[in-house]
Amino acid sequence: MTTIYQAKAYSAASKTSPLVSASIPRRDTTARDVQIEILFCGICHSDLHQARDEWNSVMPTVYPCVPGHEIVGRVTKVGPEVTKFKAGDLVGVGCLVDSDHTCPACKAGVEVFCANVTLTYNSPDRHQTAPVTYGGYSESVVVDQDFVLRIPANLDLAGAAPLLCAGITTYSPLRRAKAGPGKKVGIVGLGGLGHMGVKLAKAMGAHVVVFTTSENKRQDALRLGADEVVFSRNKEEMEKCAGSFEFILDCVAADHDVDAYLNLLTLNGNLTLVGAPEKPLSVGAFALIFGNKTLSGSAIGGIAETQEMLDFCGKHNITSDVEVIPIQQINEAYERILKSDVKYRFSIDMASLKD
């Protein structure tokens, strides 16, 4: 029988409740488990969407909800069958903590599409420690070894945490689009995902153009590696880009005009959505028809690809630009995310849970 222990965490009791200090059950390590002391956890806009049940139509939130899927920590204990990790290793956990390991999606390395995938939080808990899994706003987590990643030793840990979601979610579609020398890539929305998209696309060798609604982010976008910056509320600036992009990655968390970006694509160009706004987006059929354009989506990335991304970041010394906060500031941080008032990701110093 699986035994449990109690861990400190922050959780939301309902979609209108603030996150507050709580105690949650975690399972003791079973044979293939790795127990991790969480050092930093990034705050993804998905945490906010789910804490507030904004994705109710697709994945209703079960309360209490403990968000957090950008986890970096140190291994404290491993189960007897664990071969990949040992106590003391620096590791990461992203959006997934388990799957059935056997289905075609798992075999193809896209575990996120496994019918039996276990997401890091708000997902049925196959160990039945609790009704659903609890995420990284906590002092520890216990994860199957196949879903634990290695963090390159040269990376700053607070800045590495956001790689586990914002990093892989932008890396995967950029690789698929073959971002590299001679390719022009558009990144829409300079937030947590967007700023990682800029850094990664630049390191891949692409020509990077940022589209932002925040005039005051222009200098930052250039500093982060953009070759050009377009203020998307300016019609003239947008019009100058018409028909010139093979690939645009849309990282916007709220409702916005998708047709305006389809208009910027070349013949056969592609606009990929990673942003997941609460309400459906509207798309004009002719915005796609004229030019044989495609609109597609992309979900995080596989586990092997996540390790590839981390190693790529290690090689190029890429981390997220973070503002480190104590967990006690979590509710204020959520409000600031909604105002695009963070450069460019909050990373929670989990040592603050001890205060």
Ligand code: NAP
């Ligand atoms: P974020 O840090 O809040 O960034 C979102 C950016 O969108 C903002 O910085 C802002 O950029 C832009 N924006 C916000 N409101 C806007 C509006 N009304 N109109 C136009 N632009 C607006 O969020 P994030 O953590 O990067 O996440 C972005 C989205 O991706 C969220 O919906 C999240 O749930 C989703 N997501 C998806 C996946 C996946 O697997 N597909 C994974 C992780 C996250 P500017 O100020 O530059 O305009």
Ligand code: ZN
């Ligand atoms: Zn995320």
